[in-house]
Amino acid sequence: MYKYTFLILPFCIGFLLNCKSTEEFTGFSYDPPNVTDTQDKKVQPQHRRVIGAGTPTVWVSNNFEGARLNDFYSVNENTYEVFIEPENAPINNSPWFAFEIWSDTSTTSWIRLNYNNGRHRYVPKITINDSTYSVEMENTLYDTISKTLTLKLQLSQDPILVSAQRVSSSETYNSWLEEMLAHNFVSQTTIGYSKLGNPIKELMIDETEPGKQVGVLILMSRQHPPEVSGYYAARYFFEEITSNSELSKQFRSQFIVKSYPLINIDGVLNGHWRHNAGGVDLNRDWTNFNQPETKAVRDALLPLLEDPLKKVYYGIDFHSTNENIFYPIEESVPTSPDNLTQRWFPLVRTNNPSAVFAYEEFDTSSPISKNWIYKTFGADALTFEMDDELSMDTIEQIARSSAQSLMTLLLEEKNKVQ
Ligand SMILES: [Zn+2]
Known part of the structure; x- marks a missing residue:
């Protein structure tokens, strides 16, 4: 009897701790206290001089x-x-x-x-x-x-x-947007305005035939201003989907891409370390939606739920940290399609043999964009972190090859369903 008690007790404690962590997310180990309180906080002005x-x-x-x-x-x-x-x-x-x-x-x-x-x-x-x-x-x-x-x-x-990292002005951002908009299948919409009144842009790739059942890929980046390598990865990833390759053309005939390349525009323009002009970590605001930037992206995507011809297949939120690392939704969580990241990750590694990639799965309790995509559309989603110190050539190589392998996987998945 006692023997069983000893066995069961640690299990219960483990279970309770686990339950607590999934129900009451209070921040990752590296987050400051109260990170999930996303109401406006006071921001110190930087005197320009x-x-x-x-x-x-x-x-x-x-x-x-x-x-x-x-x-x-x-x-x-x-x-x-x-x-x-x-x-x-x-x-x-x-x-x-x-x-x-x-x-x-x-x-x-x-x-x-x-x-x-x-x-x-x-x-x-x-x-x-x-x-x-x-x-x-x-x-x-x-x-x-x-x-x-x-x-x-x-x-x-x-x-x-x-x-700290390459500085990209709004002039260079706008010239990249112009370059993308030169494709007749790329369009731009202002989906809302930041706290300081700067436009939040959506770039959409849509070359699908009207009335056809299509898949949707969501791309986000720059919720955190200093994460420049992830931002450039998102850009090259998008560019690869606009390319002239047979794969990209085929992908564009069956999928649309909704992309938000510069979500925290105020933070970028004002040299912020992490937050928006409301003093809030935007990637902890995907449950409460207290900030205009997260609200704008949410409201641009929600109409997809009402559109029977569009199904969200996957979402990627690009970030940077001190290593290349995939943060997928854990394998045991059923998504539709299921375990796409688990199948994609080995391809990304194989196609970039000189880069080191780590991998750490998470439950879906945190109020971050990836989990919102999963909870809203049932799709698999990923936080794609690029190493802070990668060269631009390496960023481009990783991003373009990753886009290619993901397009192949998504096409296979979609054709399986049809
Ligand atoms: Zn980040």
Whole structure:
């Protein structure tokens, strides 16, 4: 008797803990407290300005889209300190920075990146004349106690851009949109406006015949502003579906794509670490829909439920982290089609032998976009995380090959049903 009690008790405790975690999601291990409270929080304004310090004077500016720099001081000869703060705190540790820097005279300077409410994470990128490269390790010093990074820069009167990741302005976004819209099967709709009144765009691929039963693929990206590699992956993924290949053409005859490439536009333009202009992590707002950006995407997709000719087959939300990792819905959850991610993942790995891909399944309790897609349409969905520090060529290779293998799988799946 006692023997059975000992066996059963740990099982019950495990069961109860498990039940609690699926019913009351309060945040992932890396989230700050109260992340699921998505009502507006106070956001600290970033004062746009040019600041000069030291002799010879070194100048910095945060007066451009995507900038983040809160203060600047001279520490001693040739050493300067940049202060970086998040839009509000507490916040996940994705400390975005972006500033221009120049000097009255040509000089070698040491610039310390000092973070409030965060610790150093991203390898600094330098952009000169539209060309972006990562600062080499030998030109940086990381302080393990203060969690700051100091970088050595050659400065002159010509400003250079120093940033956590490649900075993409709305001008480059709009020129990409124009490029996509040159295809007669791509259309653009403004589905709503962000907290600060910026348009949230949907890009749709539709080359299907009217009146025909079609599949739908949903693509989302940039809910989190610094996650640039995931954003570019989403773009290349979309581009591959618009390509002239036989596979893409066949796919476009049977599937439409509804894509939301830049969901947190305010966060991107204002150099936020994570949140929107309401101070909220948008990818924790897919149950409460307190923020205009999540509401806009939801309301653009909900009419699909009423359309008997359209069936959502799959959804992907692109992000970035410190590795390539798939976060699928766990295999035991029935989706329609079922376990698509589990079948797709080995193909992505095989097609990118030099990249390392991790994989971790989750239950559907968290208020994130992937789970909303599953709960609303019954479809399988994925959080597709790209490594923060991938080269643009690698991002393109992974994204295009992944789009190809997914199109093949989805076509097989759809033809199975017919
Ligand atoms: Zn993210």
